[in-house]
Amino acid sequence: MGQLIQQLINGLTLGAVYGLIALGYTMVYGIIGMINFAHGDIYMVAAIMAVTVLTLLGAAGITAVPLALLITLVVVILFTAIYGWSVERVAYRPLRNAPRLAPLISAIGMSIFLQNMVQLTQGARVKPIHALLPGGFELGTIDGFTVHLAYTQIMIIVVTVALLVLFTWLITRTSFGRQQRACEQDRTMTALLGINVDRTISYTFMLGAGLAAVAGVMVTVYYGVVDFSIGFVAGIKAFTAAVLGGIGSLPGAMLGGLIIGMIESFWSAYLSPEYKDVATFVLLILVLMFRPSGLLGRPEVEKV
Amino acid sequence: MSAYVPVHQGPGFAARIKDALAVAMLSLMLGIPMIGLHTVDSGGALSIATRWPWLALFVGIMFGGRLAMQFALDHFKLNKARRAQKRPAVRATRPWLKWLGYAVLGFSLVLPIAFSGNRYVVDTATTVLIYVMLGWGLNVVVGLAGLLDLGYVAFYAVGAYTYGLLSTHFGWGFWQTLPVAGALAATFGIILGWPTLRLRGDYLAIVTLGFGEIIRLILVNWTDFSGGPNGIGQIPRPTFFGLPFSPDTDTPTFATFFHIEYAAEHRVIFLYYVILALALLTNLFVSRLRKLPVGIAWEAVREDEVACKALGMNVTNIKLSAFAIGAMLGGFAGVFFAARQGFISPESFVFSESATILAIVVLGGMGSQLGVVVAAILLVLLPELGRDFSEYRMLLFGAAMILIMVWRPGGLIASREPTVKLNKGAQA
Missing domain, CATH: 1.10.3470 (ABC transporter involved in vitamin B12 uptake, BtuC)
Structure with a gap:
């Protein structure tokens, strides 16, 4: 029982991180209808930047945890958003009206480029940082198993919930959200109504990158180690989460992330850690077979 | 009947410089966290090292490259329109x-x-x-x-x-x-x-x-x-x-x-x-x-x-x-x-x-x-x-x-x- 609750907490934390990355996928997919293959690597770039900023802050003597975290978040989100904008500008915008597979290939190219760029400029070694926020609560001992709830886990869950609320508000209530949803439905008509489609898409990429940046900072603080290759697996998992929840749906992305986080932590604890990814992918195949539009997605009507 | 002769008028020199400056600015922002700064392992803990000359070089290359590319593209577009006039109206593609x-x-x-x-x-x-x-x-x-x-x-x-x-x-x-x-x-x-x-x-x-x-x-x-x-x-x-x-x-x-x-x-x-x-x-x-x-x-x-x-x-x-x-x-x-x-x-x-x-x-x-x-x-x-x-x-x-x-x-x-x-x- 104790272990069950512990795995629940761990799964929730992991799921929140996947959910954050999946939000970026689902927004970009919604607006341009394409898998942004470089998204996982944007997350990795953010995590590496978080290490740099935290080290800088440490050297500058800013060690107050809330302040250091806040500065790191702001700086990393800013720079990652610039990366997101550049990725869109270089690899997607020139291919807006190209055959469907062309942007996918350029995105895979971008993913390879980013990964190797970071490996070259920042080194291939694993980067460890000091625990910024050590410790946590002991929730009590059940059946001889002490359940821990780390401060970092609380932080991740709170930040994720806050961002989900913020983005739901942004998409459903603001003028930008309306423009964004309009672009999703009909780009030509939206342009005719005087909305700058290119700019809306750029902003969507920047917002997606910003979410990935938050996930990157959280993971850096939570695990304390980061390297240049973390982007690929996280990206795949997060995309799976987005599809699982129903692509284009924000709560769906979060739900998908949570389910995958839970499966991963329970499967590792009770069955075999080697096959946790297999479990994730098999679940994805099953969901797509029986509910192709995902758990919370709207079924798509095919028009001639 | 004389056909319309397209003359491609590229933007002026000043506009090109401005455009290249924008690219250089962007490169600077992209470069600071990756090229300008990097973390090195110094006895267990990480410390920051800088590479400003490299960053300057990168930004310079991006500025010059963008400028050269834009001029080359202007030239290419102009010639493309001219070349198209000389070709026959119907032609087999790549025999x-x-x-x-x-x-x-x-x-x-x-x-x-x-x-x-x-x-x-x-x-x-x-x-x-x-x-x-x-x-x-x-x-x-x-x-x-x-x-x-x-x-x-x-x-x-x-x-x-x-x-x-x-x-x-x-x-x-x-x-x-x-x-x-x-x-x-x-x-x-x-x-x-x-x-x-x-x-x-x-x-x-x-x-x-x-x-x-x-x-x-x-x-x-x-x-x-x-x-x-x-x-x-x-x-x-x-x-x-x-x-x-x-x-x-x-x-x-x-x-x-x-x-x-x-x-x-x-x-x-x-x-x-x-x-x-x-x-x-x-x-x-x-x-x-x-x-x-x-x-x-x-x-x-x-x-x-x-x-x-x-x-x-x-x-x-x-x-x-x-x-x-x-x-x-x-x-x-x-x-x-x-x-x-x-x-x-x-x-x-x-x-x-x-x-x-x-x-x-x-x-x-x-x-x-x-x-x-x-x-x-x-x-x-x-x-x-x-x-x-x-x-x-x-x-x-x-x-x-x-x-x-x-x-x-x-x-x-x-x-x-x-x-x-x-x-x-x-x-x-």
Whole structure:
């Protein structure tokens, strides 16, 4: 029982991180209808930047945890958003009206480029940082198993919930959200109504990158180690989460992330850690077979 | 009637400088966290190191490069409009393409003889041919049937492990295993395709990607079956109709049978011709299939699935046949790969391999057989040529993928271009 609750907490934390990355996928997919293959690597770039900023802050003597975290978040989100904008500008915008597979290939190219760029400029070694926020609560001992709830886990869950609320508000209530949803439905008509489609898409990429940046900072603080290759697996998992929840749906992305986080932590604890990814992918195949539009997605009507 | 003469007036010099300055500014922002600053390990803890000169160099290159590129593009656009006027109104598009194909074929036939002393060249050419064959196999799925498959390497792995296991455990030969491995890979294709092929394009992509990862993870973790991360070693090499390529003299070998001096190159050259034959057979097979009803159905489904359904075609079965045939060809290539390497491990079947094969198909121009060859040569040789600065080769590889796509989104040789084209810019 104790272990069950512990795995629940761990799964929730992991799921929140996947959910954050999946939000970026689902927004970009919604607006341009394409898998942004470089998204996982944007997350990795953010995590590496978080290490740099935290080290800088440490050297500058800013060690107050809330302040250091806040500065790191702001700086990393800013720079990652610039990366997101550049990725869109270089690899997607020139291919807006190209055959469907062309942007996918350029995105895979971008993913390879980013990964190797970071490996070259920042080194291939694993980067460890000091625990910024050590410790946590002991929730009590059940059946001889002490359940821990780390401060970092609380932080991740709170930040994720806050961002989900913020983005739901942004998409459903603001003028930008309306423009964004309009672009999703009909780009030509939206342009005719005087909305700058290119700019809306750029902003969507920047917002997606910003979410990935938050996930990157959280993971850096939570695990304390980061390297240049973390982007690929996280990206795949997060995309799976987005599809699982129903692509284009924000709560769906979060739900998908949570389910995958839970499966991963329970499967590792009770069955075999080697096959946790297999479990994730098999679940994805099953969901797509029986509910192709995902758990919370709207079924798509095919028009001639 | 005098035709309208387009004169391309590019933006002025000041506008170009402003544009390049903006790019330089952006480069500065991108460069600060990656080039300007980096963390180094100093006795257990990380500390910050700076590289401002490098950052300045990077920003400078971006500024100059952008400026030069814009002026070159202005010039190019101006000339393009002028050139179009001189061409005839109706012209055949690229009649030389067929001859290029024959030239490549002829060259590939004589290559081992021309470079007989140079093992490296023949080896690299063999690698190119493996990718050509994989590209032609995947072309059936992606290029002809229009199904996005991101896990093609799984079928390649099925073929390779079939040969690896059957030959080391049961002593099967290369030629015996070939049909079995093909059939097995096709079966895997059907097992994967049957439930998933009703899905829309991108969902299919992610499911195939997941399937590729599942196969790889099983190969890594099921140690009793596949040898785990250590893989399978000492896989027997193919023989020349039962004659092995070895210096032993007890039993007849290739060298003693033909009364020639034993040389290690014999096997390399033999392997080259085997994969060349396999690849050419694949090409023949696929080009024949294209003209059969099933091939026409593939392209019809690619162009308009709804219309095909309305005509009463069984879309799922058509897609399944493309998937199975593509998988089978991948399986064949896998058997050859295992026989050539003599050693296989899950390391050879990672996602980036799938991405490379897909890139070959898309860069070459989907559906174009010759395009696959051009792209395979490009993608194998680029990293090979880059060995001298091997650190940067994958970086350049990624950049090349982006640039080629931006430059020619339809691929290097787009097959869906009409054979005769109206030149709109010509003088009437």
